[in-house]
Amino acid sequence: MTTATRAKLRSKAGLVEDLIESEVDYRKVEDAVLDLANALPAGTEDYEAKQLFVFLTELRRAIDDGGDVQLAAMRMGDVARRLERLLAHAALESPDEAVRFTLANLEPLTVTELSKLLGVSTKTVGAWRAGKPVKQRVERVKLVAQLVSYLRYGMTATGVKLWFENPADLLKGKSPLELLDADVNSAWEPLVAYARGGRGQLAT
Numbered sequence: 001m002t003t004a005t006r007a008k009l010r011s012k013a014g015l016v017e018d019l020i021e022s023e024v025d026y027r028k029v030e031d032a033v034l035d036l037a038n039a040l041p042a043g044t045e046d047y048e049a050k051q052l053f054v055f056l057t058e059l060r061r062a063i064d065d066g067g068d069v070q071l072a073a074m075r076m077g078d079v080a081r082r083l084e085r086l087l088a089h090a091a092l093e094s095p096d097e098a099v100r101f102t103l104a105n106l107e108p109l110t111v112t113e114l115s116k117l118l119g120v121s122t123k124t125v126g127a128w129r130a131g132k133p134v135k136q137r138v139e140r141v142k143l144v145a146q147l148v149s150y151l152r153y154g155m156t157a158t159g160v161k162l163w164f165e166n167p168a169d170l171l172k173g174k175s176p177l178e179l180l181d182a183d184v185n186s187a188w189e190p191l192v193a194y195a196r197g198g199r200g201q202l203a204t
Helices: 005-019 024-041 049-066 069-091 096-104 111-118 122-129 138-152 159-163 176-182 184-196
Strands: none
Touching: 005 024, 005 069, 005 176, 024 049, 024 122, 024 138, 049 069, 049 096, 049 122, 096 111, 096 122, 111 138, 138 159, 138 176, 138 184, 159 176
């Protein structure tokens, strides 16, 4: 799936979410869901698309029978947001997209701080900022981007840097950077779980 396709799908998922959060117009919601489902690679066979249709049916029944329209709308909104997040994370599977995402979200950090985080030289960070393709530390770049995507909503760029540097009880007293430096492949599972948990307790 190309970057442009992912961006278009995220926009369509966002539209469903926006329509659900405003005063619900069933016809507009239905049209937006159909448009999104038809644009997905798996079409109406996509798991999240199927969930949207299930809740679309609930919404229709709630409207017709005087049921809980807001509950049905909320469930649809949850699916649309989940789909949007999945598409966003899929985009980070491209190392070039991943490094652009990381550099954009951690812009306040110095080149030296970024080079430490990404495991490359300051010269390489400069080249990536200039748009050069990512040809080294590919897995690390992708993992760092995924982690930043989980952390950026609740932390500043400096907070994200500290999250990577500080030892954590849940990582057996090691810091995320230590795990990255030791073995990127084995660091994926514990670091993603730690970041998704939104927990930043430091080891004492």
